[in-house]
Amino acid sequence: MQIDRQMISNRSAAVIADVFAIADVFAIAKVLMITGAFVLANVFTIAAHADETCNSPYMSGLIKGQEDYVHVWTLGVPGLGDGSDKLVTIDANPASKRYGKVIDKVSVGGRGEAHHMGFTDDRKYLWAGGLDDSKIYVFDVGTNPSHPKLVKTIDDLSAKTGYAGPHTFYALPGRMLIGNLSNTADRGGVTGLSLYNNKGEFIAKYDMPTTAITTAANATSTAGKKTVTGDGYGYDIAVNPAKNALLTSSFAGWNNYMRDLGEVVKDPEAMKHFGNTMVLWNLKTMQPEKIFAVPGAPLEIRWALAEGQNWAITATALTSQLWLIERDARGRWQAKDVAAIGDPAKIPLPVDISITADAKGLWVNTFMDGTTHYFDLSDPQHPKETYSKHTGSQVNMVSQSWDGRRVYITSSLLSKWDKTGKDNEQFLRAFNWDGHELTPTFEVDFTKEQLGRPHHMKFSADQKRVASLVDAAVR
Amino acid sequence: MLGSLMAARGAPWVGQACRMLSLAVMTGFAAVAGATVDPGKATAPRMEFAPPPPGSYKLQNIQRVSDAVLLDSAGQAVKLSALTQRKITLLTFFYTYCVDPLGCPFAHETLGQLRDRVRADRRLARRVRFVSVSLDPTHDTPQTLADYGREFAVDPTFEWRFLTARRVPDLLPVLDDFGQDVSVETDENGRATRTLHHMLKMFLIDAHGEVREIYTLAFLQPRVMFNDIETLALEGD
Numbered sequence: 001m002q003i004d005r006q007m008i009s010n011r012s013a014a015v016i017a018d019v020f021a022i023a024d025v026f027a028i029a030k031v032l033m034i035t036g037a038f039v040l041a042n043v044f045t046i047a048a049h050a051d052e053t054c055n056s057p058y059m060s061g062l063i064k065g066q067e068d069y070v071h072v073w074t075l076g077v078p079g080l081g082d083g084s085d086k087l088v089t090i091d092a093n094p095a096s097k098r099y100g101k102v103i104d105k106v107s108v109g110g111r112g113e114a115h116h117m118g119f120t121d122d123r124k125y126l127w128a129g130g131l132d133d134s135k136i137y138v139f140d141v142g143t144n145p146s147h148p149k150l151v152k153t154i155d156d157l158s159a160k161t162g163y164a165g166p167h168t169f170y171a172l173p174g175r176m177l178i179g180n181l182s183n184t185a186d187r188g189g190v191t192g193l194s195l196y197n198n199k200g201e202f203i204a205k206y207d208m209p210t211t212a213i214t215t216a217a218n219a220t221s222t223a224g225k226k227t228v229t230g231d232g233y234g235y236d237i238a239v240n241p242a243k244n245a246l247l248t249s250s251f252a253g254w255n256n257y258m259r260d261l262g263e264v265v266k267d268p269e270a271m272k273h274f275g276n277t278m279v280l281w282n283l284k285t286m287q288p289e290k291i292f293a294v295p296g297a298p299l300e301i302r303w304a305l306a307e308g309q310n311w312a313i314t315a316t317a318l319t320s321q322l323w324l325i326e327r328d329a330r331g332r333w334q335a336k337d338v339a340a341i342g343d344p345a346k347i348p349l350p351v352d353i354s355i356t357a358d359a360k361g362l363w364v365n366t367f368m369d370g371t372t373h374y375f376d377l378s379d380p381q382h383p384k385e386t387y388s389k390h391t392g393s394q395v396n397m398v399s400q401s402w403d404g405r406r407v408y409i410t411s412s413l414l415s416k417w418d419k420t421g422k423d424n425e426q427f428l429r430a431f432n433w434d435g436h437e438l439t440p441t442f443e444v445d446f447t448k449e450q451l452g453r454p455h456h457m458k459f460s461a462d463q464k465r466v467a468s469l470v471d472a473a474v475r
Numbered sequence: 476m477l478g479s480l481m482a483a484r485g486a487p488w489v490g491q492a493c494r495m496l497s498l499a500v501m502t503g504f505a506a507v508a509g510a511t512v513d514p515g516k517a518t519a520p521r522m523e524f525a526p527p528p529p530g531s532y533k534l535q536n537i538q539r540v541s542d543a544v545l546l547d548s549a550g551q552a553v554k555l556s557a558l559t560q561r562k563i564t565l566l567t568f569f570y571t572y573c574v575d576p577l578g579c580p581f582a583h584e585t586l587g588q589l590r591d592r593v594r595a596d597r598r599l600a601r602r603v604r605f606v607s608v609s610l611d612p613t614h615d616t617p618q619t620l621a622d623y624g625r626e627f628a629v630d631p632t633f634e635w636r637f638l639t640a641r642r643v644p645d646l647l648p649v650l651d652d653f654g655q656d657v658s659v660e661t662d663e664n665g666r667a668t669r670t671l672h673h674m675l676k677m678f679l680i681d682a683h684g685e686v687r688e689i690y691t692l693a694f695l696q697p698r699v700m701f702n703d704i705e706t707l708a709l710e711g712d
Contacts, residue, residue, distance in 0.1 A: 174689035
């Protein structure tokens with residue numbers, strides 16, 4: 001089984017190599033997008049969001065000092081350890097004797113394409129989703145963050161909504177808004193958002209728009225172009241409460257993300273099924289208000305949340321651009337590409353991004369060339385790359401501490417999209433960042449440790465000098 | 476240990492210490508304490524949009540409120556369901572000695588603004604109540620609540636109830652049901668201090684006892700909250 005998979009993956013790698021051998025892939029992709037075929041070598045993507053600076057702004061207990069632990073939601077690999085998806089906890093405090101070591105792992109007893117996770121608003125629980133089986137696992141990380149416990153499994157997402165592939169878990173007060181990737185009817189990319197309360201009870205669903213929107217906000221589309229029609233695809237979620245604004249992005253459905261990458265690339269029909277839009281929602285009414293054309297699978301969304309800032313940023317995986325979603329002087333929301341990431345012609349595949357706490361800088365990982373980039377966002381209209389470093393043969397997630405001094409990187413994209421052979425490195429690498437250079441601090445080899453493919457990261461910290469109401473009352 | 480909090484009540488240094496601590500923490504989102512977790516400065520909620528008109532949107536049914544028995548400010552046992560049904564209810568948790576500028580005082584100031592606006596519509600005023608539940612039953616006795624609540628009882632016709640519990644275990648199921656976190660900061664010797672950490676939350680409950688909206692600090696936008704109350708009132712019309 002493992003050998004077959006290896007052979008298939010090797011074929012995929014060869015196909016990708018062929019694709020990359022085309023001298024001007026990006027130009028071809030542009031033509032294809034213009035003609036509507038959109039058969040770009042547009043493929044390999046999906047990232048995640050991570051870090052402290054990118055958590056829901058309503059969450060309590062943001063860690064603004066040294067994090068104690070990094071939790072890594074890890075895809076199981078057949079024949080490696082118990083083969084199950086698992087939450088891996090690594091000691092990340094340099095003052096600890098266990099610094100850089102795996103101190104805990106909680107298997108969920110199956111393999112469902114572990115991918116992303118998100119804290120509840122009180123940071124007591126971590127919800128983690130499976131893109132294949134659509135299950136959601138709830139871990140208690142508040143009681144003892146060094147030893148999370150699986151306390152609940154939510155398995156009614158598809159039955160309640162018809163959606164599949166829970167991706168983004170975004171804390172709202174007392175509830176969790178989930179951005180999904182797919183649906184159960186045709187396993188394509190048309191999907192929606194689902195809402196659960198913190199007890200894990202389903203509340204509501206919201207379909208991603210598949211038609212043009214007729215609201216006043218949408219009447220004047222980006223740069224005066226014709227009104228954009230929704231493609232129904234989903235991916236990330238990001239909220240700005242001061243503006244009553246919710247932004248969503250778009251990727252692809254189960255048929256693509258659970259299929260061997262090489263096969264997807266070779267299938268012109270499959271290549272048509274990637275998201276090309278972002279949607280602005282009215283957060284209070286949960287109605288879509290405007291659809292932006294953002295070609296090439298816009299993924300992670302990050303708001304600049306400081307007073308006076310009126311923008312969010314995203315990266316398109318397939319076209320390798322940074323896009324700014326900004327409210328203009330007339331109060332209209334617009335989207336425009338503001339910078340290239342690496343050389344788009346080489347299809348570096350930007351995946352995860354991580355914005356600094358002051359929104360003046362942005363980390364971007366590009367999967368194919370294994371590079372970690374830093375952009376100066378002082379002028380969000382003109383982001384400027386000021387640093388880059390080769391950090392692995394394949395890199396996906398990037399998470400930074402609130403103070404920006406520590407940066408963590410993991411390697412895995414998707415079980416069927418990761419590289420193969422010696423390039424299939426599976427690691428978490430930690431770095432210090434002094435504003436000029438990423439300096440390695442520790443590394444965990446997830447293959448050697450028999451863990452799996454590391455994906456999404458979240459931080460936690462011991463709660464020192466606090467007692468529960470009961471403990472305080474009885475002492 | 477909370478008993479020591481009571482014993483310390485009234486000591487002049489306590490208020491100052493709490494203020495200093497609170498100003499240092501400025502939580503609002505309160506949060507946990509400790510060397511590695513710093514909630515940092517909370518910021519007052521901003522509102523840079525026109526709120527959707529009442530009735531133009533649906534507030535989801537988030538969860539049903541479970542019943543419990545608490546104490547009112549007269550020392551009478553009261554079923555929570557009696558104060559979370561038959562009217563539109565805004566419920567929040569607080570403690571009387573909280574001095575965090577963006578914590579309990581901010582919550583009650585926001586509620587005060589809302590009360591004044593609701594009172595301006597007599598028909599609406601009859602259908603709305605506020606409920607404030609103490610997080611510290613050991614300190615916040617019925618008498619303490621009665622004293623504290625007097626400041627907010629500017630209009631006897633508007634129902635604003637202050638509740639506590641006979642003892643901490645009676646309160647815990649209520650906190651658990653609402654998902655209201657709270658912890659007590661301790662000193663270097665493990666003794667409880669007078670600082671409670673909790674995430675500021677306000678719960679909008681319809682006349683049938685269903686939570687329909689939850690506001691944390693970033694969402695304490697009185698114009699939106701008023702429209703939410705009117706939206707629920709329109710449902711009942």
